[in-house]
Amino acid sequence: MNIGILALQGDFSKHKEAIEAVGHRALLVKDEATLNQCDKLIIPGGESTTQLLLIDKLGLRDPLINFGRSKAIMGTCAGLILLGTTREHLPAEPLKLIEIEVKRNAYGRQVNSFIDTVHLNLDGDEIDFEGVFIRAPKIMSIGKNVRELGRHRDEIVMAANERILVATFHPELTEDYRIHRYFIEKIGS
Ligand code: GLN
Numbered sequence: 001m002n003i004g005i006l007a008l009q010g011d012f013s014k015h016k017e018a019i020e021a022v023g024h025r026a027l028l029v030k031d032e033a034t035l036n037q038c039d040k041l042i043i044p045g046g047e048s049t050t051q052l053l054l055i056d057k058l059g060l061r062d063p064l065i066n067f068g069r070s071k072a073i074m075g076t077c078a079g080l081i082l083l084g085t086t087r088e089h090l091p092a093e094p095l096k097l098i099e100i101e102v103k104r105n106a107y108g109r110q111v112n113s114f115i116d117t118v119h120l121n122l123d124g125d126e127i128d129f130e131g132v133f134i135r136a137p138k139i140m141s142i143g144k145n146v147r148e149l150g151r152h153r154d155e156i157v158m159a160a161n162e163r164i165l166v167a168t169f170h171p172e173l174t175e176d177y178r179i180h181r182y183f184i185e186k187i188g189s
Helices: 012-021 048-057 061-070 078-083 178-186
Strands: 002-006 025-029 040-043 072-076 100-103 114-122 125-133 138-142 147-152 155-160 164-167
Touching: 002 012, 012 025, 012 040, 012 178, 040 061, 040 078, 040 178, 048 061, 048 078, 061 072, 072 078, 072 178, 078 100, 078 164, 114 155, 114 178, 125 147, 125 178, 138 155, 164 178
Parallel strands: 002 025, 002 040, 040 072, 072 164
Antiparallel strands: 100 138, 114 125, 114 147, 147 155, 155 164
16 A cells, blocks of 8 residues: 655654555655555654644645545644644644544643553554653544544543544554554554
8 A cells, every 4th residue: 555654844754664664655745746646644743833834835735634535544643633623822723634622732841751551442452552652732532423542541542533543642653563554454444
């Protein structure tokens, strides 16, 4: 499969490594023509404000929204913020492809970044996963079409609707590719 990775800003190269490690082709997406060659897309972590400004500057907002209406997208950390429904502290509306209310930088500053085990339930498959949280957002609430896929303590840290998968942490920063595999094999297909 051709898995696109939005490569405007942030840690897209780690997602590229993960996609190649699980045997798929990774395309770095900076324009609509490349997006059109992709079967699925990843929006990486980084700085959601910068990524959103670049999306609008490069005319990618409508192409991304249209992509997400028929194909699967995974957003990690800043990518989750862009896919959610909360505008607060963003320079423009997010893409609103998944009904989640989000709070940016909800654990505090950079020094409050941490690694801890998260508990996932991937369609009945219960696993522990190393969650890398870097100035992470929190999911404050999920809509009725959204299902919870993982928790850290009392917090929902991973969720999905039919085509959109989001995580507040960074699965690409571990060498455990189960979440990437789950996205490719199970979401939107
Ligand atoms: N704090 C960043 C933001 O609000 C997200 C951090 C990340 O992607 N690791 O955009």
